[in-house]
Amino acid sequence: MGAASLVVVKAKICALYFLEESVAKALKMATPQPGATASSLVDDVFYIARKVIRRSLSTGSVDGACAVLNDVASLLEHSVAAALRGWLRAPPEPLPLPPPSGAGPDLVGLLAQRLNRDVDAQRTLFLVSCSCRGHQSRNFLPPPSGDGPDLVGLLAQRLNRDVDAQRTLFLVSCVSCRGHHSRVFLPPPSRDGPDLVGLVAQRLNSDVDAQRTLFLVHMNEAESGAEWSERLAAEACAEAEPLFRSPGEREKLQSCATGLATAAAAFRAAHELALEGIKAGLKPRLHAWADFIVNPDVDPDEMEDDADALPAALEALAAAARSQLSPRALGALLHAAAAELAAAAELLLLRRHYTQESALLVERRARRLAGWAGGAGAGPREKCARLTAAAAVLAVDHVSHAVDLRRPAVGVKELLARRTDFKMEDIKRLKL
CATH class of the missing domain: 1.10.357 (Tetracycline Repressor; domain 2)
Known part of the structure; x- marks a missing residue:
């Protein structure tokens, strides 16, 4: 060499x-x-x-x-x-996307998920309460399965590290309602004790924020x-x-x-x-909003706020993502969110029945969504335009008026058939 x-x-x-x-x-x-x-x-x-x-x-x-x-x-x-x-x-x-009205977060499920990150096996956390009428409430905490970790004990240990005095943690179980979301009732702690439930929420939120930021x-x-x-x-x-x-x-x-x-x-x-992981995390909340868009229930006193709810939630998501993601990643995320939301709502349109009033409400929601998408880029705008076209067909005053509208991706006659005030004979005679 x-x-x-x-x-x-x-x-x-x-x-x-x-x-x-x-x-x-x-x-x-x-x-x-x-x-x-x-x-x-x-x-x-x-x-x-x-x-x-x-x-x-x-x-x-x-x-x-x-x-x-x-x-x-x-x-x-x-x-x-x-x-x-x-x-x-x-x-x-996932990034913060506020839920539709009435669909609050599953706090007990969230708590269990956090605890299960530190254990080898996934177990069910049972938190059962007694009503307190003039007496101190008691918690009946059934032990987990024999081979599983004591999740409740683990929670207590975590909390007791941060409080000066030992207090009773009131965690009340979900009351399962048939066809409805479970609700969590959180009774306040004793007057002289720390707000342990609030401490749980603070701890979870701080952990979530730190993990999300690092990710x-x-x-x-x-x-x-x-x-x-x-x-x-x-x-x-x-x-x-x-x-x-x-x-x-x-x-x-x-x-x-x-x-x-x-x-x-x-x-x-x-x-x-990473981007696919964020998209997957947002899907459950986006599907809840898709169900909100096509919901035929109408409250006349809340129609205006109702139509603005989804754009406000999406803007909150965009604001959180804008401060932490690059413009390219932000555009991809908003495009994917709009596509998922619009596609899910289009499918759900064909599973509900509408009066003219409820159909007009759905159209208003879709138009407000399209208005938000117009400022989010060409991709989201195109995805939401298809949903707007379908909602416009659904909200026509008469069956014959559907001929003059832009053809949506889903079938025109299938959409018109969801109207309870239209006759099937008129829909079948419609020439497209």
Whole structure:
């Protein structure tokens, strides 16, 4: 081995060691500052990666630069992108989307989910109360199955770590109503005791907020990592131009730079994984809103507020996402939310029956949704336009008026058949 080759090998070993240690340190310190949408992970990792690549180019050796590019690409893909993918594999609680009126959160279910994150097996948490008429309430807490953890005891231990005095925790079970959502009745604690129920809510909310913030920070880092990987590849090819003595050397370095494109794809896959997790978390609440849109029940005194409820909830979601996601991720999320909401509502339209008054209410809700979607981008606007067209057909004054309207995705006659004040003979005679 010649002296020049030995120098190149030593430089490569030193650069690789420096890069690996720096990346490992950056991964350990990947904690965001309060209010930040990203930690220092991407800045630290890609600052070191760029520095190592430029140092290899300064040696004047194309082979040395190619070796460093391969090492950088491999480390970014298998260490940084893989770490982000692992962190983003399990999404936290979804972004805040207020529920429809009357559909409150399942507090007992939420509590059980939190506790079950710390135990090996999923168990049912039974919280049963007695009514207190002039007497102190008692809690009857049945033990879990023999092989399961004592979730109630675990909850008590968690709470008792943060209170000075031991108090009774009043957690009252859900009262199951046939066909309706369960309700949770939370009696107040004793006058001289801490509000343990409030403490539970505060603790859960703080944990949710912290986990969601960290998740979204890593999601933004994955998106930035993809952009930086592609930028490093372009910079390396441009800065290496003076080193090329033949077309073969240029092709060789460009081939090695494609490894950074593979790393970019790994970062992008981690980002998509996170985005899909957020979408999945929002689906139950979106389906509840879809059911709200097509609900034929009408309260004349609340019609105006009723129509504005969904746009207000979606704007709350957009505001929360806008402050923590990139514009591209925000657009993708709102597009997916509008598509899911509109598609679910279109299907539910064909499962209800409507009077003219209730059909007009559905149309008003759909138009207000379309108005919100108009400011959210072309994708959400297009998805909501289909629902608006279907609602317009449903709300016509007479069967024959449906001919003049824009054809919705669902069948016109099928929609008209949902009207209780239209005759099937008139609907069948309609020529489209």
